[in-house]
Amino acid sequence: MYGVGDGGRVCSCVWGVVMVKRVRDLGAAHSGFSDWYWQRLSAVLLLVLLPLALASLWAVYWGVLDQSAFLNGFHNFIFRLLHTLLAVALLVHAYMGLKVIIEDYVHTGFRVVCIALVLILMGGLGVCWLALIWAWGG
């Protein structure tokens, strides 16, 4: 006797014993693919945006970028939009990365607390960063 379980899982029931005939491709935790997808998507964005942020710091260090030029850039809508993308991608990527490290090395219930603290920290940094870009910096 066969039935289709949730997510297309094919099960066979023989004398009350349920056997999974075909495992789900993307895992049974329901979040594995989502984590992997967001980590890779944010990584591709950061591949372009992170070197730009670093280059701006180097330009300030060398005196190529003075404050008026820097603030002119800050008033530009495209610049603010790219900076917002950088902030969101970086914080999402950082959260995903720290979550993986915590899951690998913290093996007690404290793991959940650590992940929650990281989430709160990243949220707080995100609020400060976005406020700086869209409110204070203008």
Place this chain on the structure above:
Amino acid sequence: MTRKDKPLSPRLSIYHWHWGMVASIAHRASGVLLILCIPIYIWLLYGMTGSPQNFEHIVNILHSLWGRLGLWAASVAVVYHICNGIRFLCLDAGWGELQMMMRYSACMVLGMAGVSAVVFGVLLW
């Protein structure tokens, strides 16, 4: 085996060290370093968008020993994390999955980080 004693990945004290493992651990270490740099970057941004005195203060900080050291470490970490990140994306796509290729690519990204460390060091000092 209790829940507390369950083996965790990667098992640093059990696996033999090889270049792929070094590259993976260095990827995590550089990632953690870059996360520590996020609040510093926001603080620098806050200073640079403030008064002209604040901007001057930030430039002076960047030119100090600790400022240059921070800029050097962040730059090397960015270069390494991006190079190894591209390596991971290639592995996800199924390119260079042979054991020999994985070791060569790991050596290559570590070498690139070493070269970038020297170049950034020369540029800053």
